[in-house]
Amino acid sequence: MGHAYSAMIAHDMARREGGKFFVRIEDLDPSRSKKRWEDQILDDLDWLGLSWDRPVVRQSESIDRYKNILIKFKKELRLFECNCSRRDIKNALSAPHESEKFSGPDGLIYPGTCRGNNLLYKLNFSNVLRMDNSLRKNKSYSFCELGPKKGKISFSSEEFSKRVGDVVLWRRGYPAYHLACVIDDSEQKITHVVRGLDLFDATKIHTVLNSRLGLKKPFYFHHKLICDENGKRLAKRDDSKSLQKYRQEGFKASEIKEILGFK
Ligand SMILES: [Zn+2]
Structure with a gap:
């Protein structure tokens, strides 16, 4: 239901402004990507009465595009190789028992263990590659927010380094979501990105990238x-019903829109 809500906002915003509305299939995790789920997404959107522009980009179809960007920008990104496990990272934190305090939009805030492994010559894509954020001082970043937090959102390189850390850009054969996302937004000439507030901090990663x-x-x-x-996020509730469930129970698209607060 959360995804349906997001799609409706994006669709309505684009159509109102005479713009295009794109659906992108972010299928980089093979264990969570199946053709029939993709078909279901498109079928649900169609059922809700949303139309989308072509092409529908599938990230899994051109992994090399992302590789080539990393090869080209390895210096600018200050890429380094790291194969520390979650446990290694946790143990390397100054207070491992308080690891929840050391968590940002990309998971545990990396303590910098392998920063010395600078890989300016050859990237090994069967490893994990991170971008070193420790050396950029006194730089200010910003993005333009049009949602409820409306305004220019600014943050410093120090803040980013402390609250986000050395983000993973590549994980054993596949680009990380953040990397794939900014590359595709650019290649598809996306002017407006619409998504939930749960990704607000991730946008700082996208801004730095x-x-x-x-x-x-x-x-x-x-x-x-x-x-x-009761104010509990639907996505976090065990008993929350999927759009699919509502459809099976005979709900109409107009009723779903009403539940989600659309007229
Ligand atoms: Zn490491």
């Missing part, structure tokens, strides 16, 4: 997350 890769920044609209009557 856009800056280092010299890409144009899109506008962002982070919408509120849909909650039940």
Whole structure:
């Protein structure tokens, strides 16, 4: 239901402005990507009465595009190789028992263990590659937010380094979500990115990546997350019903829109 909500906001915003609405299949994790789920997404959107522009980009179809960007920008990104496990990272934190305090939008904030492994010559894509954020001092980043937190959102390189850390850009054969996302936004000439507030901090990662890769920044609209009557996020509830479930129970698209607060 959260995804349906997001799609409706993006679709309506694009159509209202005479723009295009794209669906991108972010299928980089093979264990969570199946053709029939993809078909279901498109079928659900169609059922909701949303139309989308072509082509539908599938990230899994051209992994080399992402590789080539990393090869080209390895210096700007200050890539280094790291194969520390989650446990290794946890143990290397100054207070491992408080690891939840050391967590950012890319998971545990990396303590810098393998920063010395600078890989300026050859990248090994069967490893994990991170970008070193420790050496960029006194730099300010910003993005333009159009959603409920409306305004220019600024943050410093120091803050980014402390609260986000050395982000993983490549994980054993596959690009990380953050990398694939900014490259595709740029290649598809996306002007407005619409998504939930749960990704607000991840947008800081995308902003830093856009800056280092010299890409144009899109506008962002982070919408509120849909909650039940007690304010609990639907996506976090065990008993939350999927759109599919509602459809099986005979709900009409207009009723779903009403549940989600659309008229
Ligand atoms: Zn490491």
